[in-house]
Amino acid sequence: MKIRLAKSAGFCYGVKRAVELAESAAQSGEPCVMLGYIIHNSDVVDHLARQGVKVVEDPDQVPEGYGVIIRSHGESRATYQRLEQRGAKILDATCPNVTRIHRIVAKAEEQGRQPVIIGTPNHPEVVAIAGWCRHPVVLPGADELEEWLREDENRKNLPLTFVSQTTSTRKIWDGCVKKAKKECTNAEFFDTICGATSKRQEEAHQFAAQCDKMVVIGDGKSSNTKRLAEICRESCPDVQLIERAADLDLSRLAQAEVVGITAGASTPAWIIKEVCDKMSDENMEIEKSFAEMLEESIKTLNTGDKVTGTVVAITPTEIQVDLGTKHAGYIPVSELTDDPTAKVEDLVKVGDEIETFVVRVNDQEGVVTLSKKRLDVVKGWEEIEAARENETVMEGVVTEDNKGGVVVSVKGIRVFVPASQTGLPRETPMNTLLKQKVRLIITEVNRARRRVVGSISRVLRAERAAAAEKVWAEIEPGKHYTGTVKSLTSYGAFVDIGGVDGMVHTS
Numbered sequence: 001m002k003i004r005l006a007k008s009a010g011f012c013y014g015v016k017r018a019v020e021l022a023e024s025a026a027q028s029g030e031p032c033v034m035l036g037y038i039i040h041n042s043d044v045v046d047h048l049a050r051q052g053v054k055v056v057e058d059p060d061q062v063p064e065g066y067g068v069i070i071r072s073h074g075e076s077r078a079t080y081q082r083l084e085q086r087g088a089k090i091l092d093a094t095c096p097n098v099t100r101i102h103r104i105v106a107k108a109e110e111q112g113r114q115p116v117i118i119g120t121p122n123h124p125e126v127v128a129i130a131g132w133c134r135h136p137v138v139l140p141g142a143d144e145l146e147e148w149l150r151e152d153e154n155r156k157n158l159p160l161t162f163v164s165q166t167t168s169t170r171k172i173w174d175g176c177v178k179k180a181k182k183e184c185t186n187a188e189f190f191d192t193i194c195g196a197t198s199k200r201q202e203e204a205h206q207f208a209a210q211c212d213k214m215v216v217i218g219d220g221k222s223s224n225t226k227r228l229a230e231i232c233r234e235s236c237p238d239v240q241l242i243e244r245a246a247d248l249d250l251s252r253l254a255q256a257e258v259v260g261i262t263a264g265a266s267t268p269a270w271i272i273k274e275v276c277d278k279m280s281d282e283n284m285e286i287e288k289s290f291a292e293m294l295e296e297s298i299k300t301l302n303t304g305d306k307v308t309g310t311v312v313a314i315t316p317t318e319i320q321v322d323l324g325t326k327h328a329g330y331i332p333v334s335e336l337t338d339d340p341t342a343k344v345e346d347l348v349k350v351g352d353e354i355e356t357f358v359v360r361v362n363d364q365e366g367v368v369t370l371s372k373k374r375l376d377v378v379k380g381w382e383e384i385e386a387a388r389e390n391e392t393v394m395e396g397v398v399t400e401d402n403k404g405g406v407v408v409s410v411k412g413i414r415v416f417v418p419a420s421q422t423g424l425p426r427e428t429p430m431n432t433l434l435k436q437k438v439r440l441i442i443t444e445v446n447r448a449r450r451r452v453v454g455s456i457s458r459v460l461r462a463e464r465a466a467a468a469e470k471v472w473a474e475i476e477p478g479k480h481y482t483g484t485v486k487s488l489t490s491y492g493a494f495v496d497i498g499g500v501d502g503m504v505h506t507s
């Protein structure tokens, strides 16, 4: 029997960050409490309580002089204000994905828009998001949205800003977007479903289909874990949902050839390890050691690192990348490419593997800012130097113009093309080339001075010469040719036939 462990089993980066923050608070020796369960896992909460970090349910229960950890689901603006009034030191473990939603809804209201939160009304994350608006509207799905719009026809013309609970399903969100697009005249949408969650669910679906039996580990109260088990049941006939190793029924695994293990986003590594160990004790062979997988997930990141991740979500302003570490990776759209004509959807898709450059690591917020275009620039220099060497024709987009010529962005590198090399007739304004895709030859590279010079006209000349050669090879007396009159003289007209000069006598 083979045991396979799902790649994304266990803590997501938001939960990992929250638990690490609480553990380091406990180890610091400073008195501290957590406001509500830091994550949906009672083993983790008990473990922290044993280290001295107890749970309080209300800001007013925070003892004087104590620090307070805000859980990964986040809290309302009023709760932060209450804690500040009490002078409590706030250790904010809100998942960066959730903080982002707080900012979106707060800004929408500032701009006079009506935030509409698609999610389960009493879920702590949704309650906290609603707490960043003065007049929130919370709707579980498309049916409730329809009803809300029907109650007052004027609502269809309100400026509406839609966001989603991070753990909502794509089906619910897409249903609401479809309805709002059809009915509302001024709606904007922020797809805030957590990419880590959808990736885990998709992976679980495919992974379970390859296994005879599945074991899903997680707290019975975690909706995320229960959903994961439901998804596994869609493609695997026998799924055990357990909280810890003691719950595992080994007899149910007998006769299986492949047993898969996955775990909810709030399941700690030690519980997964206990389950793996219990199986190993029964001589079941584990494909990849749990320690190996854990090692991969806790690697640290530094500015300047090259990292590969998977695109998990794309919004109008950024691309969310799962790096398989405790950080949330974001590529601002401005850091995706230098090509002003490029469309985000043509460059990246959800599920793509993407190589990026680490611009900034914010350990406190658990966020890494990434750039694809800066990595492209490093690679671009190598390609430009090779192109100069081999006289390879390169493609780029004209991004600037001036009296002296134009600047072309080639692989993220600025290449200057002097006016005489643009291929434009004299007196033609340089800006006619702006935003155009052009082909050029690199004629000079000085990487130290970051100077690159190119020529468009050399490519045009070479292309014309090649076309003329082709016409010459095929030209025959008696055949019909179409050309452009270049000049007239007293004895006839000069005609250009695909790069070959022809002469039509007056006679």
Ligand code: SF4
Binding pocket: 012, 013, 014, 015, 072, 095, 096, 097, 098, 166, 167, 194, 195, 196, 197, 265
């Ligand atoms: S599931 Fe997503 S949103 Fe929730 S804590 Fe984890 S990373 Fe954050």
